[in-house]
Amino acid sequence: MRAQQRPESPLFTERTPRVVAARRLLRRREREQTGTFLVEGPQAVREALAVGLVRDLFATEAAADRHPELVAGTVSWLTERALATLTETAHPQGLVAICSTVDRPLAEAVGGDPRLVAVLAEVRDPGNAGTVLRCADAAGADAVILAGDAVDPYNGKCVRASAGSLFHVPIARGVPAAAALDALRGRGLQVLAADGAGDTDLDELTDAGGLAAPTAWLFGNEAWGLPAELADLADRRVRIPIYGAAESLNLATAAAVCLYASARAQR
């Protein structure tokens, strides 16, 4: 395919208007105005292609040689230098796609019969948000809600940390946490707040069968945790037991422990 395509489409440089336009998607405002974002690297591009969300795919010739299966469709060929201007990584892998955003209205994200949902209240670090997305996906969560004033999930760091899970798990964003919890409770889910100061021990709750029911987990911000007024909206405030001297877990590892405890209990 490639050998046929290339003569038809000249190599784009960093000054080619379509490359210039794509580069603007490194900025949040441009992503929000266009409803598109950048995905880079073979794994993420493969996932985006699989769900039919790629609007434009840029590739270098070297990357096409490594991943011929990814450039079988319409591809814009780029110089290495032009491609480097579209990525934020030190060692770009030669593939960048412009994708349509994937978030959906809350009612749609938690439609169907959800049994496990993660609600992140005001998550601000893109790496954390992406890691929790990946972990929620692995644990079989039905949706992830980025509630309140959250990081843009289409930030490059979040996209990379999600390792493709952005394309697997329904996501809603921008909704107040209280509204999200109301909606989830309306769909029959219990709400558990992960809270280091909680009065329910995760292990004891597990032993008592308290994780078998459909559950929405509420997680606080990575720096300041969960405000009391939000934690109070939960049915229970659940503490992950600390067996050593650490004060707490970080957001992503706490989410991993809680979501996997639920996934196991719901099997």
Next chain:
Amino acid sequence: MRAQQRPESPLFTERTPRVVAARRLLRRREREQTGTFLVEGPQAVREALAVGLVRDLFATEAAADRHPELVAGTVSWLTERALATLTETAHPQGLVAICSTVDRPLAEAVGGDPRLVAVLAEVRDPGNAGTVLRCADAAGADAVILAGDAVDPYNGKCVRASAGSLFHVPIARGVPAAAALDALRGRGLQVLAADGAGDTDLDELTDAGGLAAPTAWLFGNEAWGLPAELADLADRRVRIPIYGAAESLNLATAAAVCLYASARAQR
């Protein structure tokens, strides 16, 4: 205390020799040559003081006003600008300590009667290493081994991600993974390799009582995983069940799930 101290010790600037010497500790080679490293921020400095490892403490007057309990001992007073040259964070919190390194020989780190140990093979990202340290501490691990060609645990990002756990959990480093596993098996621990391609399911192993025994968990590198020759040294290769469409978990969340599964089984 402060009011008495300050007249005795003039404000150091970024050109004061002791500040210049401290700044060199931002480099790995200097840390290795001196056996010291930098710790910043009130939480980490508090932990370092608690275990008696602080050799020199630098503080700004503003930080002393916020944390008078931390500057009750000998303190070198710094200008804000001088302090900024000692930190790698965008919003330094006015406190930096020079601390003695904490790693110890393998035999000492796994001495006593260890029941839960994390072995990281060739971990390269300082944030990951620090997060796993924090998580291992929370799960009550008796030691963490940074095996093979690992990241420097005294890298500022690792120190910050560990959130003080660097001072709680015995650490050994620089030992080949195979030697670490031999030593741990010699102390009666089973060796479980966390391996996405493993033939044992973590949940099934838990149900079968296979996590009750003293256990060393072996984790691979964040990018390329666990080489077969290392995974083959384990008693079992254990797969964390993936309930959704994610291909895998990242290092820190995988470690969280495995270490907490063991901690719970060993209760």
